[in-house]
Amino acid sequence: MDGATTPARGRKRSEQTRLAILTAAYELTTEVGFPEVTVEGIAARAGSGKQTVYRWWPTKADVLLEALALKADLKISTADRGSFDAELDAFLRDSAALMAFPGVAPVLRSLMAEAQRDADFRRRFQDGFLSKRRAALETIVERAAVRGDKPADLTAGFTADLVFGLIWYRVLATDRLLDQADITAMRRLLNEHTGE
Amino acid sequence: MDGATTPARGRKRSEQTRLAILTAAYELTTEVGFPEVTVEGIAARAGSGKQTVYRWWPTKADVLLEALALKADLKISTADRGSFDAELDAFLRDSAALMAFPGVAPVLRSLMAEAQRDADFRRRFQDGFLSKRRAALETIVERAAVRGDKPADLTAGFTADLVFGLIWYRVLATDRLLDQADITAMRRLLNEHTGE
Amino acid sequence: MDGATTPARGRKRSEQTRLAILTAAYELTTEVGFPEVTVEGIAARAGSGKQTVYRWWPTKADVLLEALALKADLKISTADRGSFDAELDAFLRDSAALMAFPGVAPVLRSLMAEAQRDADFRRRFQDGFLSKRRAALETIVERAAVRGDKPADLTAGFTADLVFGLIWYRVLATDRLLDQADITAMRRLLNEHTGE
Amino acid sequence: MDGATTPARGRKRSEQTRLAILTAAYELTTEVGFPEVTVEGIAARAGSGKQTVYRWWPTKADVLLEALALKADLKISTADRGSFDAELDAFLRDSAALMAFPGVAPVLRSLMAEAQRDADFRRRFQDGFLSKRRAALETIVERAAVRGDKPADLTAGFTADLVFGLIWYRVLATDRLLDQADITAMRRLLNEHTGE
DNA sequence: AACTAAGCGAGACGGTACGTCGCGTCTTGCA
DNA sequence: TGCAAGACGCGACGTACCGTCTCGCTTAGTT
Missing domain, CATH: 1.10.10.60 (Homeodomain-like)
Structure with missing residues (x-):
């Protein structure tokens, strides 16, 4: 109607x-x-x-x-992979792959920059990009909580801040993208005290 | 001479x-x-x-x-406080305080944005601000390594990426600054497996 | 077409x-x-x-x-008045009247000055103003030649140089404009040996 | 004193x-x-x-x-040559020669242009250049009056306006300098009715 | 088939800031 | 006091884009 x-x-x-x-x-x-x-x-x-x-x-x-939506595949798999670690690994790989796609990193840097200059665009960028990716990661963390293999004292929000912080800081402030070592380090960090 | x-x-x-x-x-x-x-x-x-x-x-x-150097106190204490955790705590508090100083957060957001638009300024921003703060944090991590209370599998660089990633992502992509809970969560995360 | x-x-x-x-x-x-x-x-x-x-x-x-074309009447009568002297008189009166029109003398002085500084404008000034007025005067001289009352040894070009020389020199180098005495003197000078 | x-x-x-x-x-x-x-x-x-x-x-x-005074010889001979025509001829030749001296015509055009833009300089240009040359020509005319071979109805001032008008108009508004034909034409014009 | 909206490419318009240039003045330290 | 060097306040330059506004044309429904 x-x-x-x-x-x-x-x-x-x-x-x-x-x-x-x-x-x-x-x-x-x-x-x-x-x-x-x-x-x-x-x-x-x-x-x-x-x-x-x-x-x-x-x-x-x-x-x-x-x-961006037209040129790059923005889909992130949030499929249940059985364990938090496996899903985190998939998420980090997907994110690294997106950043490595031709033209994507410069475009994202520009959009994040523009979001600092224009408060209206900032909101549209959050709604149209940032929070979608955040939601995907939070889904993974929350599923892990239900499943019981989530690191004890991590909230979904703080985890998202950590993960996206790493990804964005790399592209914005340094000239290196995420590599395998980074993904490994992040997984170890977030998993090590799971069972405590 | x-x-x-x-x-x-x-x-x-x-x-x-x-x-x-x-x-x-x-x-x-x-x-x-x-x-x-x-x-x-x-x-x-x-x-x-x-x-x-x-x-x-x-x-x-x-x-x-x-x-920025004129208006805000950019000094970060890297004094030896006896333990990695104490020094990390001081560093995070100092950083949070800097961000909370009137006008600093908007200015830093603008400078980071500008660094995405202007490659020459990017270098000057890195040299004049970003790498100075990185160096301070890396000093802390390396001293901890010498002292023996550093988390086993964290390199100084990755630690810096994590910490600054969190700080910058918060100010750039969300509207919240670091609070006490964030500092606590970060300290716990980086310390928990020290002795392992 | x-x-x-x-x-x-x-x-x-x-x-x-x-x-x-x-x-x-x-x-x-x-x-x-x-x-x-x-x-x-x-x-x-x-x-x-x-x-x-x-x-x-x-x-x-x-x-x-x-x-200038908008503000001042730039038309010069070249109508056949029966004699060279009569047409010269009309031309000189028209020219004096134009110079006396409010704002015209300062504007023309400025344009002539600008024509000395800018070679491109010089050409446009010649085409859009100077040569139009020259053509009018030369028409008068040539008609006199046909009619038979032209001063024997004056070419149209030299006559134009003399007349415009007087008008321009007055406005550029002195602070006086053409008056009746000048017009009379010029007519006498250019007519006296007509029949010789 | x-x-x-x-x-x-x-x-x-x-x-x-x-x-x-x-x-x-x-x-x-x-x-x-x-x-x-x-x-x-x-x-x-x-x-x-x-x-x-x-x-x-x-x-x-x-x-x-x-x-200009340093680079070009600005002296004009006003010596008594026995007849108005001879002195006029010398004056016109001197003037043509000055204008033909390397760099002089562009400089004079520029100074005349500047005199239209700056009222104070206009006065200095008149005093330091224009009126000196005018005085020379007027001397010649006045000597001719005394001598008795001056064209009957020409005043010294009007003669100067005519002569300098021709010279300046040529350099300012056209791209030709005075040549022998011009000098001849001017001499004929100013002398023909001398004896009347 | 005629009418009425909108979309469209083109490009002129009122603005605003750019980064540069030269003005004429003012230190500064040496002759 | 003169002088070379050069920083300073000032103000216009001509350019580049902004976002808006005609303009005449095209493309669809709606009558």
């Missing part, structure tokens, strides 16, 4: 243009870097008018946030 | 102007937020010319980086 | 803004003098953006050159 | 620096054109400080006005 939202008169939104804009934004960002990307530049490369960009996205960061 | 530096001809740099610019930049940032701060605005409030700002700092972020 | 000109897409140029800019430029020049006029000032008074000025005119001198 | 004007204490003005500045100004003007010449540029080329330029000359145009 509530389907009475005006029966959609006039010309329909062009899906082709939408994709052209998202692609242009993503490519431009990888080529010249986010700060050099302009709405004018996106529109020019996409062969669209500026107005068309502004009609559907409030800022260029929002274009990129949507482009 | 070392006398090869030109004997300083011409008018000397005005220390008064330097302080006025740093103060103006810091105040403006707390008042209107970093993105709204302009070099023109800084110069206007400081009663200086734009050129004077550009003569000594490459970007407004660099002004703010230097202003 | 001649339809090869692109069919004019996008928003059209605002005639209202064009007039506002021309008027602002002319008024500012009479109020504070050409060197104190800035493109910023013109745009501000016209209520336009600087870019709009730069989009249509290469320099502030070009704005003024066009404003 | 009045010799009590302080016996000149302190270091004396450096004649070497004065010449270096005048030469630098003249050369720069011929090389890059007056508008591109800056006081900073003059000082840099002369190996002096900006302050030294400002101490002795109010504007760069004044430097150039003085440099």
Whole structure:
């Protein structure tokens, strides 16, 4: 119900243009870097008018946030793997793989940067990206709690802060991404006193 | 010795102007937020010319980086407190206090954001801020290793990534700062298997 | 035919803004003098953006050159009056009247000065103003030649140099404009040996 | 008397620096054109400080006005040659020669342009250059009046306006200098009705 | 088939800040 | 006191994008 939202008169939104804009934004960002990307530049490369960009996205960061979903596989498996450690391992591997996907790390760094500058986008970035990933990890921790193999004194929230803290700090403040050693160290740290 | 530096001809740099610019930049940032701060605005409030700002700092972020040292006490105690846990506790308290200092959290968020946009500033931010704090924490971990109360399988680098990851992720991605519970949780996590 | 000109897409140029800019430029020049006029000032008074000025005119001198055509009647009568002397008289009176029109003398002095500084504007000033007036005077001389009452050994070009030389030298190097005595002297000089 | 004007204490003005500045100004003007010449540029080329330029000359145009006297022979012969025509001929040849001297025409055009922009310099340019040459020509005309071979109805002033008008209009508004034909035409014009 | 919305590419518009340039003034230390 | 060096306050430059606003055209329903 509530389907009475005006029966959609006039010309329909062009899906082709939408994709052209998202692609242009993503490519431009990888080529010249986010700060050099302009709405004018996106529109020019996409062969669209500026107005068309502004009609559907409030800022260029929002274009990129949507482009990310188009370009990279953002799905994280939260399937039950029998043990907390196995699921944590899968989660960390998935996250590392996402970061290693071409163009993803620079885009995410730019979006996190933009979230510091624009409070409105910050909220959209949290809702559209950050909290989805957080929810996945918290699901794993909570399932471990039910199952009984969760480290005794870790809350889901603190665990998420730790894990995402590591991932983000690496990409934002250092020039290294997560490697196998990091994943191993994190698993050992979070598992060692499980049974205590 | 070392006398090869030109004997300083011409008018000397005005220390008064330097302080006025740093103060103006810091105040403006707390008042209107970093993105709204302009070099023109800084110069206007400081009663200086734009050129004077550009003569000594490459970007407004660099002004703010230097202003931070002026406004906030950036010293972290790395004094030997007898145990790893005591020193970690002091470090975390110091860090939490710094973040809670008026204006510091917004400024640091802005500088980290800027470091994502400007590769040159990124390096200056790392050298002038990030690596100094990292070095302090690594000192603590290494002293613990010598002393023998360091958690067995933690390297200094990974420990730093974990600790700073938590601190930065909190301020960048959430709206909460470190509290006593976080400090306790982190200490317990890093100490529990010390003797194992 | 001649339809090869692109069919004019996008928003059209605002005639209202064009007039506002021309008027602002002319008024500012009479109020504070050409060197104190800035493109910023013109745009501000016209209520336009600087870019709009730069989009249509290469320099502030070009704005003024066009404003001149708007503000002052630049038409010179070259109608056949029966005799060279009568037409020369009319031409000199018209020229003196133009120079006496409010604001015109300062504007023309400024444009001639600018033509010395900027070789590109020099050409536009010649094409858009100087050679038009020259052509008018040369028309008069050539008609006199046909009619037979032209001073024997004066070419059209030299006559133009003499007449415009007098007019311009007066306004540029002295502080007096042409008066009736000057017009009489010039007519006598150029007519006396007509029949010889 | 009045010799009590302080016996000149302190270091004396450096004649070497004065010449270096005048030469630098003249050369720069011929090389890059007056508008591109800056006081900073003059000082840099002369190996002096900006302050030294400002101490002795109010504007760069004044430097150039003085440099002109240094670089070009500004003397005009007003010697009695027996007839008005002979003296006029000499005057016109001298003037044409001056204009043809390397660098002089561009410099004079620039100074005349500057005189339109700066009322104070205008006066100094008139006193230091224009009226000197005018005086020379008026001397010739007045001597002719005494001698009795002056064109009957020409005043000295109007004659000067005509002659200088021609010379200046040519250099300011056209791209041709005076040639032999012009001199001949002018002589014929001003002499033909001498005996009437 | 005609009418009425909307979407669209194009591009002009009012703004605002950029980073640079040159102005003319003011130390600073040496001659 | 003159001078070279050079920092300073100031203000305009011409450019780049911002986000908004026509403009004429295209694409769909709705009458």
